[in-house]
């Protein structure tokens with residue numbers, strides 16, 4: 347990954363290499379953390395964070411659902427993030443806030459282990475590759491089903507939950523595909539390992555509903571708004587696996603991935619990036635770069651960087 351200069355850790359701006367934790371941190375052992383993935387784009391308003399409030403609200407919701415009391419208010423975290431981006435001299439970056447149970451107590455009911463928080467920012471390019479973004483990716487339905495609300499909290503973005511995504515991603519990557527599609531416990535289409543999914547058939551657009559164990563993606567919500575504003579009907583409904591094979595277009599979306607066409611599922615060709623996918627890609631890009639006045643309220647301007655960045659690179 348591409349290093350930046352500072353990381354915000356428990357209220358302080360510390361040099362990147364010094365942002366460390368104790369090996370007995372609770373979250374490291376049990377996955378007791380909640381996080382966000384956010385992006386800042388250098389657009390018409392200067393560097394600006396896309397849907398910052400919504401991401402921080404989801405972070406607070408995820409924390410509440412796992413009984414983690416966040417030690418900072420939303421506005422403190424928002425300002426810490428803007429300041430961190432300015433101090434690192436970045437204009438276009440990925441933002442990763444994380445709150446986790448830290449060091450102090452082991453065992454499963456460790457209410458005395460303190461909640462620690464960090465925010466890191468770094469340059470992160472196309473999550474599923476530039477080529478995939480332009481020409482579409484090959485996806486495979488994973489044999490691993492998405493976590494269900496009877497055993498975990500699909501609506502929360504919690505660290506431990508990602509073992510499920512990692513199993514699916516690893517399986518499909520090892521089989522030579524760019525992304526996994528997970529079904530929910532009932533066998534309906536749920537989402538990608540790190541993206542939500544949309545299916546276009548006969549001019550209508552569908553995406554799985556909340557009851558299909560999805561993470562309620564902020565990009566998903568933005569795309570639904572963009573599609574409806576563009577005159578499309580979007581149904582939030584269950585989608586059968588076989589509907590994927592007959593779809594006119596499929597695309598995935600998420601903060602890291604943005605909007606990515608799917609050109610093949612389980613060896614069934616779908617299409618080259620189709621007209622609806624291309625329209626969503628274009629209008630989403632206009633929104634994130636502040637080029638569409640309908641969506642500038644989604645942007646939180648950061649202000650100009652205090653210095654220019656000199657990124658190092660380390661192996662990830």
Ligand code: PPE
Pocket residue numbers: 382383384511537538539540541542561562563564565566599600601602603
């Ligand atoms: N589903 C999952 C499981 C998921 O992880 C993400 C985001 C989404 C849907 C889309 O949510 P949103 O970003 O709010 O539109 N995945 C994040 C983490 C990726 C990672 O590898 O880490 C992201 O896109 O930032």
